[in-house]
Amino acid sequence: MRICIVGCGAVGSLFAANLSLLDDVEVWAYDVSQAHVDAINERGLRLTGAGEVVGRPRATTDAAELPPCDFGIVVTKAMHTEAAIAATAHAFADGCVATVQNGIGNEETIARYVERVIRGTTFPAGKILEPGVVQWDVKGDTTLGPFEPRPAPLAEIERLADACTRAGMPTHAVPDARGPQWRKVIFNASTNPIGALTGLTHGRVCERPDLRALVSGLVAEGKAVAAAQGIVLDADPEELIDHAAKPEVAYDHRSSMLQDVEARRQTEIDYLNGGIVRFGREHGVPTPLNEAIWALVKGVEQSWQQ
Amino acid sequence: MRICIVGCGAVGSLFAANLSLLDDVEVWAYDVSQAHVDAINERGLRLTGAGEVVGRPRATTDAAELPPCDFGIVVTKAMHTEAAIAATAHAFADGCVATVQNGIGNEETIARYVERVIRGTTFPAGKILEPGVVQWDVKGDTTLGPFEPRPAPLAEIERLADACTRAGMPTHAVPDARGPQWRKVIFNASTNPIGALTGLTHGRVCERPDLRALVSGLVAEGKAVAAAQGIVLDADPEELIDHAAKPEVAYDHRSSMLQDVEARRQTEIDYLNGGIVRFGREHGVPTPLNEAIWALVKGVEQSWQQ
Numbered sequence: 001m002r003i004c005i006v007g008c009g010a011v012g013s014l015f016a017a018n019l020s021l022l023d024d025v026e027v028w029a030y031d032v033s034q035a036h037v038d039a040i041n042e043r044g045l046r047l048t049g050a051g052e053v054v055g056r057p058r059a060t061t062d063a064a065e066l067p068p069c070d071f072g073i074v075v076t077k078a079m080h081t082e083a084a085i086a087a088t089a090h091a092f093a094d095g096c097v098a099t100v101q102n103g104i105g106n107e108e109t110i111a112r113y114v115e116r117v118i119r120g121t122t123f124p125a126g127k128i129l130e131p132g133v134v135q136w137d138v139k140g141d142t143t144l145g146p147f148e149p150r151p152a153p154l155a156e157i158e159r160l161a162d163a164c165t166r167a168g169m170p171t172h173a174v175p176d177a178r179g180p181q182w183r184k185v186i187f188n189a190s191t192n193p194i195g196a197l198t199g200l201t202h203g204r205v206c207e208r209p210d211l212r213a214l215v216s217g218l219v220a221e222g223k224a225v226a227a228a229q230g231i232v233l234d235a236d237p238e239e240l241i242d243h244a245a246k247p248e249v250a251y252d253h254r255s256s257m258l259q260d261v262e263a264r265r266q267t268e269i270d271y272l273n274g275g276i277v278r279f280g281r282e283h284g285v286p287t288p289l290n291e292a293i294w295a296l297v298k299g300v301e302q303s304w305q306q
Numbered sequence: 307m308r309i310c311i312v313g314c315g316a317v318g319s320l321f322a323a324n325l326s327l328l329d330d331v332e333v334w335a336y337d338v339s340q341a342h343v344d345a346i347n348e349r350g351l352r353l354t355g356a357g358e359v360v361g362r363p364r365a366t367t368d369a370a371e372l373p374p375c376d377f378g379i380v381v382t383k384a385m386h387t388e389a390a391i392a393a394t395a396h397a398f399a400d401g402c403v404a405t406v407q408n409g410i411g412n413e414e415t416i417a418r419y420v421e422r423v424i425r426g427t428t429f430p431a432g433k434i435l436e437p438g439v440v441q442w443d444v445k446g447d448t449t450l451g452p453f454e455p456r457p458a459p460l461a462e463i464e465r466l467a468d469a470c471t472r473a474g475m476p477t478h479a480v481p482d483a484r485g486p487q488w489r490k491v492i493f494n495a496s497t498n499p500i501g502a503l504t505g506l507t508h509g510r511v512c513e514r515p516d517l518r519a520l521v522s523g524l525v526a527e528g529k530a531v532a533a534a535q536g537i538v539l540d541a542d543p544e545e546l547i548d549h550a551a552k553p554e555v556a557y558d559h560r561s562s563m564l565q566d567v568e569a570r571r572q573t574e575i576d577y578l579n580g581g582i583v584r585f586g587r588e589h590g591v592p593t594p595l596n597e598a599i600w601a602l603v604k605g606v607e608q609s610w611q612q
Binding site: 194197198199200204205208210211213214217288289291292293294295296298299300302303 | 500503504505506510511514516517519520523594595597598599600601602604605606608609
């Protein structure tokens, strides 16, 4: 089986390094960073932290080098989905492509380029320490299921999930992956931008009754949009939020969007709150708070061009 | 006639310097800045910009020095109202006290300390350049009227307005000053914090359809809270917002709250959006967007203690 990781950033590297340890899987890693690609090809792809792994995927910045693959796993930031799948789609002409990215709308983009699409969501997290070296911060589950308008066959989804699980990345193949995906999107959309706009850690956001109420307002809108689509969340995002606020979990966590804002990097807001607003409009569900937060973070991004 | 300016900051200095030029008015200026007070007593209070004035108010940091006054005009930042009126109330035992401060709720605070209160709002603006020297940025009208629960007599309000007008600060005495006050509060609450949270100038906020829609959402809530109190706005805040966005008016204006945030100074958010939320609750009008903005700016303030 041949798998291509499309976007070998922090989370992509977790998949690429672990999957490359399996004897029956050949792993390719496509990424736009020449330094990261060169380091992987010269010294292997090293994970450290939650697991110590040195993987040996074949890495390239040149999509034309990619051979036909059984599976793609797209792990770019959401705003790079289109460019990444446009460049690599030829390798998946007979394969299936999964996304485990943040946000919503990635499946729709991928489906414009490939026939069989897998909807997914993943919880492991990490960060790139230097080219070829990735800190594995958090282990966690991945869920994969068919993307309804252009579904991959369930047997193929199970084959990919089995490989990931055997590689140390526990993965469930399910008939409907929208519940876990929307739970994560609602969690992220309701907490990340609040950290980004205020500069507060997750725990300090949750300690303030006024901000915690705003978080709940955002969650309620997200739940309503999910419910209007017939999506049953696999757990209440509110529980996840309170759990993460505990000192021993993620009280001191500065959201990835806060880190983006501090580094003046474009955020994923269009695919988090923006995605909830778009799906809300399609299904006639008002989302005024998500609209407000979306607009404010877009305004912050624009201020960097001043 | 003796008038005490309570809080001789930028706007207070405009009143103090101009009023001190009148032969029939004795002006005292109470302020907590010893440097500003000393400069005023040594070299006078100089205004430059929209008008060139050197006034000669008597300035003090010691409220006990204040003689009995016919009028007080409170011009502190809203979060300092309580301390300022508590210290100076003795001077107004037989007088009337006006507020021309930003935000809502100042009259209620003042009325806990003095018998006759004047509700007011003012549009002139400026900034302190150095102790004793104030840049007069914008001329504008002031409106004064009785504070309904503890009203000053209309004849006294007219006497104060007449003095201000003769001093070059055009001032109207009206039976109901709530319309101009709420128009200004709604304008400020709907625009200042958006600039503060995004870092954008007023014009650039208004150019983005998503942020301009958020501004309108905030305005609509403010109008509903005003209407529930039977307040008739003297003009539509939307018109003021569009007018200010013009290049020749205030396109490049960085809101005072943005300046506060950049300097890590406590903002007036509690008296702007916070005031709209409080009055909304009292009158059963939901204000979810003002609540969200209030919470976000409070979160920003808290992040400075991290």
